[in-house]
Amino acid sequence: MSCDDLSILCVTRAETCVRELLEQLAHDVHSLGAELVLFADGSMAVYNRRGALFRNMYNLVEGVSNGFIESILDHAIAATSRPYILRIDDDESLSPGLLSWLASGAYRSANHWKFNRAHLIHDAHTYANTPLLWPDPQTRLSTRELSGNRHMIHAASPYGPGELAPDGVILLHHKFLV
16 A cells, blocks of 8 residues: 555754665655655755765755754645655654554554654664653654644644554664664
């Protein structure tokens, strides 16, 4: 099943340490048939110096945040074109379970979703299992109408937390590895 109604939005400063994650994200989004929008947080000249991945992205949009994603989130959302929007940070990736779940179209059964986020430590297969770091639910996939209106750093969705995705349908957070 194609995810032709899904935009995947990533706000990034395109730092060298996340290049491989962004390349993998581009591959994953292409395999899903979804739209990828990379929102360049900063000067486009920086992205052009960082290589072909950024110069050749079809949906590369520019803006400057106030140092946190929420300050430009509504502007970034406006750059997407599809009814469902999944926001992913540039130091995150889609787990195999999340990729399969998206491909199945199961996200269409609700208009607002949250995902447990696994903070990877030591390697790409081990995550922290402490109360502060797991399960760390994040509201990230919503219909366009429910995706924005977050203006403070780490602001929760003003529309509530959403439905919890099934076990194994998680975001992988690489912060401690990059």
